[in-house]
Amino acid sequence: MSKLITALLLTIFLALPLAGFAAEVQPSTTGPRVATENGQSAVDTEDDFDDPFADEEIVVNDPIEPFNRAMFWFNDKLYFYLLKPIARGYRIIPEPARVSVDNFFRNIETPVRLVNTLLQFKMEDSGTEIGRFVVNTTVGLLGLFDPAKSWLGWERKEEDFGQTLGHYGSGPGLYIVWPVMGPSNLRDSVGMAGDYFAHPLYSPLYFKLKTWEQYALYGLDSTNKTSLDRDTYEGIKKDALDPYLFVRDAYQQYREAQINR
Amino acid sequence: MTVRHLYLLALLFSLVWPVTAGASTPKQDISGTVDNILVVLRNHELSAEQRREQLSNLIRQRFEFTVMSRSTLGKNWRKASTEQRQEFMKLFSDLLEATYLGRIESYTNEQVLYGEEKVRGKKALVKTLIKTKTVEIPIDYKLVRKENSWFVYDVVIEGVSLVRNFRSSYNSIVAREGFDGLFGKMRTKIAELRK
Numbered sequence: 001m002s003k004l005i006t007a008l009l010l011t012i013f014l015a016l017p018l019a020g021f022a023a024e025v026q027p028s029t030t031g032p033r034v035a036t037e038n039g040q041s042a043v044d045t046e047d048d049f050d051d052p053f054a055d056e057e058i059v060v061n062d063p064i065e066p067f068n069r070a071m072f073w074f075n076d077k078l079y080f081y082l083l084k085p086i087a088r089g090y091r092i093i094p095e096p097a098r099v100s101v102d103n104f105f106r107n108i109e110t111p112v113r114l115v116n117t118l119l120q121f122k123m124e125d126s127g128t129e130i131g132r133f134v135v136n137t138t139v140g141l142l143g144l145f146d147p148a149k150s151w152l153g154w155e156r157k158e159e160d161f162g163q164t165l166g167h168y169g170s171g172p173g174l175y176i177v178w179p180v181m182g183p184s185n186l187r188d189s190v191g192m193a194g195d196y197f198a199h200p201l202y203s204p205l206y207f208k209l210k211t212w213e214q215y216a217l218y219g220l221d222s223t224n225k226t227s228l229d230r231d232t233y234e235g236i237k238k239d240a241l242d243p244y245l246f247v248r249d250a251y252q253q254y255r256e257a258q259i260n261r
Numbered sequence: 262m263t264v265r266h267l268y269l270l271a272l273l274f275s276l277v278w279p280v281t282a283g284a285s286t287p288k289q290d291i292s293g294t295v296d297n298i299l300v301v302l303r304n305h306e307l308s309a310e311q312r313r314e315q316l317s318n319l320i321r322q323r324f325e326f327t328v329m330s331r332s333t334l335g336k337n338w339r340k341a342s343t344e345q346r347q348e349f350m351k352l353f354s355d356l357l358e359a360t361y362l363g364r365i366e367s368y369t370n371e372q373v374l375y376g377e378e379k380v381r382g383k384k385a386l387v388k389t390l391i392k393t394k395t396v397e398i399p400i401d402y403k404l405v406r407k408e409n410s411w412f413v414y415d416v417v418i419e420g421v422s423l424v425r426n427f428r429s430s431y432n433s434i435v436a437r438e439g440f441d442g443l444f445g446k447m448r449t450k451i452a453e454l455r456k
Binding site for chain 1 (some may be wrong): 394395420425433443446453
């Protein structure tokens with residue numbers, strides 16, 4: 001525990017000068033950002049307005065479909081018979097408290113996002129992530145609250161190693177549905193493995209938590225997330241002609257959008 | 262100026278607009294429809310049937326089901342016979358309507374913010390954001406101009422285009438089971454959703 005506090009203090013002091021920098025940079029970001037968005041629009045309208053008649057076929061490379069469908073089936077059962085009932089019981093905790101639990105986990109994950117903004121040379125975003133971590137860890141009481149967003153308008157920058165690989169031109173590779181973890185692909189699986197090393201709770205490089213502690217934290221985080229989710233998967237299952245195909249394509253599109261952001 | 266005032270203003274605006282001017286902007290068209298939908302959803306005096314009918318009218322007035330059907334089938338549109346195309350368009354519009362109605366009903370108490378609007382020729386993109394207590398969901402509408410109004414031909418939720426998603430799923434189904442297989446699945450789904 002003392003190690004945790006030392007690490008925390010160390011990070012805060014190391015990060016302070018940078019945070020000042022971030023704070024200075026931040027107010028002006030809205031200006032240039034709008035400008036770049038306008039500047040880019042000529043280019044990215046190509047995507048925004050893709051011709052509805054074009055035969056742009058998004059083929060997801062899925063050579064192991066039978067395996068993936070089996071895993072999809074397994075995850076479906078896991079969700080309905082285990083995760084969902086637990087989350088339903090867990091919902092006796094008031095929503096604001098559950099939002100705070102989520103904030104706490106997302107705040108602890110800052111190194112993962114920070115490393116990936118740095119790897120992609122998105123320096124402004126790195127500044128935002130550091131600034132957010134400092135503000136939310138101190139004023140936001142160890143990350144339970146998100147004053148960086150609600151007061152300062154600093155939005156979380158969702159970056160991970162899969163996106164970093166995509167940023168540098170890696171294609172998605174074959175589609176893989178992992179048990180428990182769900183839809184992924186070769187690139188994003190490598191990405192998950194990479195991010196694991198930067199993740200404070202699971203990495204062997206930081207706190208060296210015991211395995212059962214890691215499982216407990218992962219379980220808590222998943223349950224909490226499920227409790228905050230408003231039946232997204234139920235909706236997909238209800239609407240889609242073939243939920244497997246829906247998720248396969250939606251995952252691919254969602255990741256593409258994140259990478260091109 | 263409360264949010265309710267804004268909605269009322271938007272509603273008034275959408276009612277008055279067609280009379281006062283010849284052409285509208287994409288943002289006005291889509292926000293008019295979305296806001297009217299919200300007004301219907303929040304009106305608790307309507308019977309379930311009246312509600313459904315009003316919503317259905319609003320949706321069918323704003324969605325371009327022909328363009329959507331054609332781009333959803335993609336390469337299979339050309340292979341389809343005239344009857345198959347007709348059949349698909351009918352099933353597809355019923356299915357989309359049923360899906361959209363089912364979905365929008367859970368958004369009654371949410372706030373919809375309208376963002377940027379981009380227009381290029383006959384196409385436009387309007388960004389919106391649905392704000393709930395815990396999440397913000399970006400929803401972009403792609404519209405096409407016909408005469409003086411704009412009609413939705415695609416909805417992009419968190420970067421996922423519905424038409425692209427349908428196209429990829431539907432083409433896989435057609436490849437495996439043919440048009441009959443697809444139509445059968447669509448009929449079953451429509452019946453399920455309308456229950």
